[in-house]
Amino acid sequence: MNSTYKIADLGPVRPPRFFQRIFSVWLRHVRVYTKHLISNGFPPFVEPLMFLAGIGLGLGSYVGLIEGKTYIMFLASGIIVPSAMFTATYECTFGSFIRLEFDKVYDGMISASLTVKDMFIGEILFAGTKGFFFSGAVLTVVACFGLVESGMAVFTPFIGFITGMMFAALALLVTSFVKNINHFNFFFTGLITPMFFFSGIVFPLDNLPELARWLAAVFPLMHAVRLVRAFFFNSFDPGLLFNLAYMIIFTVLFGSMAIRRLTRRIVN
């Protein structure tokens, strides 16, 4: 008896489109985040409150005008965006590492019709969304203090969105190297914390030595702070385009390096 062989044909196979896949990943993160909305949504409102009351009012009374603004105004405009940096960085360091190594969430996800690339683009977008929400929360608190002068300030959360994506890309690249979760401490104390202090948030950079000013310009957060202040005070200059370009190029560059390295770690 002869038998002939042929590859079984399933007919057309049409996996979800790119945007549907990205959206589904984003939705997974939103679901997990909003599951504990009270405990997750609380800190972004409380932290700026303490900052403004403690440092702004307390320290501010000893400080004169900065760039023609009172210190509390200078500080209020500065603290809108670092919250986006911190939340995105935590999400894509500790959060991503736990998903990668401990909970194996990524393995579960790529067993469905998703690629590793989909997974991390979705994650970067989610970090951006968190950045939007966190800077929006800070803006709300700042507004409650009566510190918002210009209506253009409502656009600052969009800078928070880009900031979140930018730091998610950086954090994922760091995560792709990390084998032990404690190593993130080096990243936080070595880069993220100094970035907060040297990006013109709590004090202006003009009086710093030349070298420190150059260093601050390399720090991605400084560019976000400049953009946020421009919207907050409704005063724009052409240099801001450079700041925006820096953030976008940084995100794309670091994001694609991170995805390439993480792909090699997940697909072996």
Place this chain on the structure above:
Amino acid sequence: MRLQMKKKTSGSEIMKELAITAKNVHKTYGNLTAVNNLSFEVPRGVCFGFLGPNGAGKTTMMKMLFGKAERDHSQGGEVSVFGYDPKKNALEIKYFTGIVSQEDNLDQELSVIQNLMIYSKFYALPGKQARHFIKNVLAFMELSDKKDFQIRQLSGGMKRRLLIARALINNPKLLILDEPTTGLDPQVRHVIWDKLRDLKKQGVTILLTTHYMEEAFQICDDLIIMNKGEKVMQGPPARLIDKHIETYVLELLHTGGKAFNATDGVRAEFMNSRMLLYADDFEKIKQISDQFKAGDFILRQSNLEDVFLKITGRKLHE
């Protein structure tokens, strides 16, 4: 081998549909050869098993079918899963495949039902259809009353059933399971075997790895025994036993290292203080057992485990 007969083109010709073909597949990790020149074919609608000790390359081979691992470029080799090459079309393959990995990778932060809802989104199932499918897969895996549980509240057996339920959500044509019953109690194991038989009846092609001989014997139509990345033998479980090992085994439990003079037609093997005698002739082996008192010996039919140990050796592999 059970073949799915699609259509008879002539009186003597059977059209055999293949779900998977692998030709000369290699995979190395540094100096370690995980899979060495492996070739096999899986007809559509069968349950196909990969049997082997830890480190035999079973999991690696599974992973190479859906792009979780990449086969070596340098040594050629071809893989086709329903006509798709996992190197290029992993996304398509995953769209019609359900994958149950060895490790539990459920989303710990979501409940049972949320796990399934989110997973249905990865396949872009519309909400109404998703809810309908989820209800079905939960009922099928007997988890309907656990739908609002958190993952950490589930036992190992429930988690495994949920992983299978999750893999069924896209109504897969192919189901890949990596050690689906390792570490589970006998009840759960039997339930899972029943479900897999059910799925096979529905036309799902099933691929599984296991080191439980019983499991392979119970549900596999065809299987490969692997050792050190290579295929050692292939065939339906019953035929492998038939072909590679004597029908009966007499295990002498306390020989105290004392050798027993094997007679013609009886093969002897030593294992520490135990001695195993194999023979096709029941009478012959029965006569030997009569010399011992009850409790000192076990007389039984040979099974897949005997074949497996004969082929892969009795020493530890790691």
